[in-house]
Amino acid sequence: MTKKKIAIYNGQLYMGGIERVLINYLEKLALEPELDITLIVKENIPEKNVFASEVPKNIKVEYIKSEELCRKTEGYRKNKKNLISRLMYQWSLFYERVVTRKWVKEYFEKNRFDVIVDFDMSLMKYVDEIKNQDIVAWAHFTLKGKKKKRQEMYKTKFKKYRNIVLICDDMKSEFEEMYPEFKEKGIRIYNPMDFNTILKKSEDTKELSKEELELLKDDYFIGVSRLVGGKNRVAMVEIYSELKKRGRKEKLYILGDGPDRENIEKKIKELNLEKDILLLGQKKNPFPWMKNAKLFLHTSMGEGLPTV
Known part of the structure; x- marks a missing residue:
């Protein structure tokens, strides 16, 4: 049996709503024998990536940035009262973007997937580096609430995506109103909620x-x-x-x-x-x-x- 190859990108595995939903999906997808799933994560500070331990063992995890680079940037950020640190922080952010762009380009040239899921839509900055592969964006937030510049960026980048997932009916209506040219790409999928697990953990x-x-x-x-x-x-x-x-x-x-x-x-x-x-x-x-x-x-x- 040929397995379907899926790459799921999320910027981090920190404690957050998007990450909680991601883990819920991964736990279910990991049970499907016909799927070969790779999780791609940008940030790489182990103690901050609290959800990393909940990623099912049969899912491969790739980190874009090295732990050393992440810790260096974090150190500059924490010491931003110092002028030199502020300058180094901005330089480090710039360098991280260069590293990420290069990694994305090279990785997706070497590895082909049936679908790539941009789960937190932060892969969008680098989506131009991915050639001839199906990509799906997953919007977890109101698009209208974003600044005009960001809204215009979405208009340009949505061309690169096969579908855009919206997590409620209001978001789907908002998307169709803001981007009528992409109306057919919008799909509404509610977030999965495991209420039994929530009650047990409480x-x-x-x-x-x-x-x-x-x-x-x-x-x-x-x-x-x-x-x-x-x-x-x-x-x-x-x-x-x-x-x-x-x-x-x-x-x-x-x-x-x-x-x-x-x-x-x-x-x-x-x-x-x-x-x-x-x-x-x-x-x-x-x-x-x-x-x-x-x-x-x-x-x-x-x-x-x-x-x-």
Whole structure:
């Protein structure tokens, strides 16, 4: 039996909604004997790629960037208050793009697939380097919420894709309105949700420390996401501050990590909320935290159909 070769690209395996959905798909696809699946990941810092351990063993994983290069860039990013580090960070980002473009070009010249899935649409920057292969884009976010420049870029790049997957009916309608010339390429596929696993994990606290178990007993609100500007966690801190003034006693737990953490910490300090707002970082299993919260908060500026 000739197996169908599928390449699935995602920029990272960090804790995030897209990555959670990706793992859900991989777990099911790995059970299909007629499929030969390769997962291609750009970022390569093991402790950040928390979902790497959940990739089924029969799926081959290729990393585009070396761990050394990723750590170097991360070091410059963390020290951006220093002028030299800021300059080196920009240079390192430029160099990473060069490395990625070269890797994509050479890899897809040597390896042919029945279909390539651009699962987080970040392969789009380099899609011109892939010749004569079917590529599918997977949109997990509202396209209207993107800047004009990005919307125009989509218009150019969508020509390269066989299909564009949208994850809800509203997104499909939005896509058809914005890009009528590509209407026939749009396909709506809902995100898969394994509710039995979610419920089971929400009861699983064996990995939690004594301190974390105590935190679960407190009264708290919760926000769960990557800490990036688009998730608007700085605004969440400001909203929580107003709720405190109106007499709310609950604490605020924020799960997740990312480049906006520094701005969030700054806002927490500015509003003297260090004892009330806890940045708990990435949690491989966020479900006990969500289950025990009094209220789930979400301040994102744009979503498709938010998995969280």
